[in-house]
Amino acid sequence: MRIFLSLFVVLSFFSQNVMADKAPPLEAAYQAKRVADDVFVIHGPKGVPSPENQGFMNNPAFVVTAEGVAVIDPGSSVQVGEMVLSQIRKVTDKPVVAVFDTHVHGDHWLGNQAIFEAFPKVRIYAHPKMMERVEKGAGAQWLDVMMDMTKGATAGTRVVSANSPVDEGSLIRIGGVEFHVLHDGKSHTDNDIMIHLPAKGVIFLGDNAGYGRMLRLNDGSFQGNIRNLNRALATGAKVFVPGHGPTGGPEAATEYRDYLQTVYDGVKEFFEEDLSDFEIKPKLLPRLARWKGWTDFDSLVGSHVSLAYLEVEAAEF
Numbered sequence: 001m002r003i004f005l006s007l008f009v010v011l012s013f014f015s016q017n018v019m020a021d022k023a024p025p026l027e028a029a030y031q032a033k034r035v036a037d038d039v040f041v042i043h044g045p046k047g048v049p050s051p052e053n054q055g056f057m058n059n060p061a062f063v064v065t066a067e068g069v070a071v072i073d074p075g076s077s078v079q080v081g082e083m084v085l086s087q088i089r090k091v092t093d094k095p096v097v098a099v100f101d102t103h104v105h106g107d108h109w110l111g112n113q114a115i116f117e118a119f120p121k122v123r124i125y126a127h128p129k130m131m132e133r134v135e136k137g138a139g140a141q142w143l144d145v146m147m148d149m150t151k152g153a154t155a156g157t158r159v160v161s162a163n164s165p166v167d168e169g170s171l172i173r174i175g176g177v178e179f180h181v182l183h184d185g186k187s188h189t190d191n192d193i194m195i196h197l198p199a200k201g202v203i204f205l206g207d208n209a210g211y212g213r214m215l216r217l218n219d220g221s222f223q224g225n226i227r228n229l230n231r232a233l234a235t236g237a238k239v240f241v242p243g244h245g246p247t248g249g250p251e252a253a254t255e256y257r258d259y260l261q262t263v264y265d266g267v268k269e270f271f272e273e274d275l276s277d278f279e280i281k282p283k284l285l286p287r288l289a290r291w292k293g294w295t296d297f298d299s300l301v302g303s304h305v306s307l308a309y310l311e312v313e314a315a316e317f
């Protein structure tokens with residue numbers, strides 16, 4: 001009896017500790033914006049994860065269908081995922097039946113946990129390369145990154161990986177709505193998917209585009225990213241939902257594509273004049289004036305030039 005009692009004490013202490021370890025819910029009030037029939041986007045703050053934004057800075061979205069709700073990119077933590085669920089509850093009491101994770105960067109999918117805990121039967125779709133990377137430890141790394149950058153605001157989050165692979169050409173039907181998956185090689189990463197809803201005229205770009213905000217391209221390819229954005233534009237969609245920044249029309253894809261193209265073409269031109277990447281940056285900056293006001297332009301343009309330089313160099317030889 002004493003043993004059972006001690007075990008009970010130990011167990012309840014442990015579970016209390018686990019509870020206490022979960023950081024509080026998001027403080028700021030966010031709103032889901034309707035961008036098409038039954039399609040909603042919660043536009044996160046621009047910028048990088050911080051204690052102030054509690055790690056929330058992507059664009060979670062949801063689509064209400066006759067069968068249930070599909071979520072795209074439930075965010076960077078269990079707290080963000082729970083906020084997304086509470087926004088869904090304001091619109092419908094249907095269950096969440098599907099989640100699409102656009103790529104492996106943790107600010108987009110660590111919120112899977114909240115959806116899975118509320119709806120354990122949920123199908124979570126992602127590219128197989130993303131699932132493989134999460135399996136090999138990318139999820140755990142992203143948990144650390146989020147905890148560091150937010151000073152613990154994402155505590156309590158754990159890795160819940162996708163359970164259903166999708167790839168170029170996959171067609172998922174949910175409650176009569178078709179979700180077409182696009183993946184055309186290395187782009188923002190090697191595992192991005194875009195989701196096109198022809199009946200709604202909507203495409204979710206993931207981080208193939210930021211709008212008003214620059215994105216890291218360390219895991220990606222300029223030429224691949226440009227190619228994927230051109231494919232997104234060729235769908236004829238009317239509503240473009242970027243990974244970060246406001247939803248728009250085609251300009252939410254063309255602005256970022258034109259930036260990538262301007263950097264790549266400029267670097268190529270100066271590379272052929274035998275300039276090094278640090279000599280190229282100041283010569284290129286005047287051509288990039290159009291994007292100067294974008295969030296994180298100053299902190300990322302140098303790395304974009306260096307990455308484009310490596311890509312041009314690799315293409316030349």
Ligand SMILES: [Zn+2]
Binds near residue numbers: 103207215
């Ligand atoms: Zn990303």
